[in-house]
Amino acid sequence: MTPVVRAAVDVVPLPADKQAFGTARSKASPVWFTLGHQGLSEIFHPDLSTPATRETRLLVDGKPGQAYTEPADDRSLTFRQRLRGDGWRAEITYVTDPQRAAVLADVTVTAHRPVRLSVEHVPMKGSSEVRSTLPTQPVRQARGTFAVGFGAGVAQAALDRGFHATAKEYARGWHTYLDGLKRPKSADRRLYDMSVMVLAATEDKANPGASIASPSFPWAFGFDRELAPELGPYALVWPRDLYHVSTAMIAAGDTGFAQRSLDFMLREQQQPDGHLPQNTKVDGTPFWQSVQLDETAAPLLLAWQLDRRDKSTVDSLRRAADYLLSYPNAPFSEQERWENQSGYSPATIASVVAGLVCFADLLQRNGEDAAEYLNAADAWQRQVESWTATKTGPYEPKPYYLRLTKDGKPDAGTEYNLGDNNPADIDQRAVVDPSFLELVRLGVKRADDPTVRNTVTVVDQQLKEQGYWHRFTQDGYGETKDGGPWNVPNPVRTYGRLWPLLSGERGEYELLLNQKANAAQRLKEIAATANSGLMLPEQVWNGRGTTSATPLAWTHAQYVRLAWSLDRGAPVERPSVVADRYLS
Structure with a gap:
């Protein structure tokens, strides 16, 4: 069969709600696949910041079918799609070849009438080839394999080896990986194992420790070449996401993942002045370069979790800590964790305070003086409420924490525009955010603190819907009212939906x-x-995932971390040295 190959063009990528994500454990196979609703969607090669193909689909009489996707093996990233069309059905199983850069798809087709089979392949850029053993003549039943390969003869070599042998080696790699880890009693077994494998798969093979946020390109990031010239930014490494994934992997027993992540932060991402950029490509090249102080604090927190006190690590951490102390008007941040506003954020301040205390502990255990870092942390811990909790806002009970203040004056009616297609400015006292719980999770404030409890009540009144939470008041990062894609600028009002990872953060608070x-x-x-x-x-919306980034590594990490926290009866990632300092 001769596959149909469409020329590489600047096409609109497929919806971001990927149904599956897979790769071999082997470093010899620098290729990752995603599955959409009709077959293979983006394939990444040679690294996780580079989508190399748009889609590869089985066509029956020139038309694709609609697919239902499921794991073909609960303990590996092997996936099966069941497709249906007009008078036919097919079953396709997908793996990558552990020995080379190729994706293989094993196909079985049954039809009520003779049908012609073909494979449509659309490259994104660069070169890739498709080879197939599917029949060329009309058939009622067929069994065969097609392969997408990168490099001369790679696809054919994968076919020559055979799908069965390749799939067996592929599965064995993931089975061995899971066998070396633990599993909590509190989690659903299948989803837990899948979450850990997805997190492991987000690490680039040529750049150890570089774990991307998601192998997907939602909404404007998929089609607006001015906003995202290279289809970013989810297929990039964000220090914040990397921290959450790393702490989940520590809980799961893969400490090596977290060690590599810290190395990547400090050797590839850290800038000469000590700060970490907003995000980078997997090779460490900065992409978006806004300053988010919580991301600069991330390696301080992770190093404490790993008890990394060697000279090289401490020297790098010192540059990050010094940057936090010297940043203009710190802990004011150019951006907080939702990345579209500057100001004094409870969540950012929590990260910075906890990071400085953790770094100070590492210094003291090395016999060094840490007074300047502790003095700054203590001062900011004392002032966080005066900077960010309002007594004059429109909600009850008061005082309550705000998403942020522009001026460190939470009782002032300072207005700002939320962005993301919000039509008007809003009083900062009317904008709340569940992220203030970072103060509790990181040990900066008590779980039963009156202002914390007040804010929980306000956040639930203002942001809880359908059992989940919005990121903040009037969040516009999401869809149009009818589910259409977000874009900027866009005269149509858009709506941020509900974030499952916030349920995990609430669960950690409830454990406390x-x-x-x-x-x-x-x-x-x-x-x-x-x-x-x-x-x-x-x-999510109405109980289902939207066409937002799926899988999102941070969501899977939160599932893993909360499961272990439930088993242990307390948040596993909470730095005890911070809680001991401020809560004892």
Whole structure:
């Protein structure tokens, strides 16, 4: 059969709600596949910041079918799609070849009448080839394999080896990996194993420690070449996401992943002045370069989790800590963790305070003086409420934490525009955000602190819907009202939907209040958002994932971390040295 290959053009990428994501454990196979609703969607090669193909689909009489995706093996990233069309059905199983840069698809077709089979392949850029053993003549039944390869003869070599042998080696690699890890009692077995494998698969093979946020390109990031010239930014490395994934992997028993992540932060991402950029490509090249102080604090926190006190690490951490102290008007940040506003953010301040205390502990255990870092952390911990909790805002009970203040004056009616297609400015006292719980999770404030409890009540009144939470008041990062894609600038109002990872953060808070049943319910709520391929999304609406980034590594990490926290009865990632300092 001769596959149909469409020329590489600047096409609109497919919807970001991927149904599956896979790769071999082997470094000899620098290729990753995603599955959409009709077959293979973007394939990444030679690294995870480079989508090399747009889609590769089985066509029956020139038309694709609609696919249902499911794991073909609960303990490997092997996936099966069941497709249906007019008078025919097919079953396709996907793996990558552990020995080379090729994706293989094993195909079985059954039809009520003779049908012609072909494979449509659309490269994104560069070169790739498709080879197939499917029949060329009309058939009622067929069995064969097609392969997408990168490099001369790679696809044919993968076919020559055979799908069965390749799939067996592919599965064995993931089985061996999972066999070396632990599994918590609190989690759904299938979703937990899938989450750990997805997290492991987000690490680039040529750049150890570089874990991307998601192998997808939602909304404007998929089609607006001015906003995202190279289809970013989710297929990039964000220090914040990398920290959350790394702490989940520590809990799961893959400490090596976290060690490599810290190395990547400090050797590839850290800039000469000590700060970490907003995100980078997997080779460490900065992409977006706004300053987010919580991301510069991330390696301070991760190094403490790993007890990394060697001279090279401490020297790099010192540059990050010094940057935090010297940043103009710190802990004011150019951007907070939702990345579209500057100001004094409770979540950012929590990260910075905890990061400085953790770094100070590493210094003191090395016999060094840490007074300047502790003095700054203590001062900011004392002032966070005066900077960010309002007594004059429109909600009850008061005082409550705001998403952020522009001026460190939470009782002032300072207005700002939220962006993301919001039509008008808004009083900062009217904007709340569940992210303030970072103060509790990181040990900066008590779980039963009155202002914390007030804010929980306000956030639930303003942001909780359908059992989940919005990021902040009037969040516009999402869809149009009818589910259409987000873009900027866009005269159409857009709406941020509900973020499952926030349920995980609430569960960690509830554990600190000894509300274990509530926390267990949060874990189930995250699990309920998984699609049929067990991929967890960035956003949900009406009980289903939207066309937001899926799988989102941060969501999978939150599922893993909350599961272990439930088993242990307390958040596994909370730095005890911070809690001991401020809460004892």
